Amino acid sequence: MIQNRSMFHSRRGFFLTGAGAALSLSSCSKDGAETDARIKQAGKTFKMGEKAPVGPLTYTVLEATYFTQLSEAGKSRLPEKRFLVIRLAITNGSGKEAELPLFRLIDDQGSEISESQDADFLPGWLGIIRRIGPTQTEEGRILFDVSPKLYKLEVTDGAEPGKEQLALVEIPIDFDTSEPVSAPAQASPRP
16 A cells, blocks of 8 residues: 555655756747747847947947956956946937847857946946937947857847847857966076
């Protein structure tokens, strides 16, 4: 009798585990389908350095570099993977203020990675709340903590989700290769 009860529990556990896995897979495929739909909705992909017009806004990605660490007032910040710092300019060509959501990267498998919201240590950070006045241009940096590979930056016209216009900007791989500058060696006095 005890053996039958344990078989029942193990079958029920197997069923519940299987049901949980199926739900998990269906939510993943839904997210993947949403990403695919957003990529199709974007319609146009631009290269870094090109002007990417999206509704009244025009984006220009000026620079994108991976870093193994970033420093702030003598303290180093280390990423979980690598810091990807993207410097961009955004021009609002409309007659009214525009609000921008946080940016997202999309990799070649369609996975979305959200921008870091804790980047106040980054010089020139655009911040979390982003408003661009009419006929104004803002330049600044955004931060991601990602594995180095090819990505596309999703840019939007700032409209509400589901109604916004989208475009993608290709982000090439570029690593920070600068070496720390060392002090020059002092010449030893001659006897």
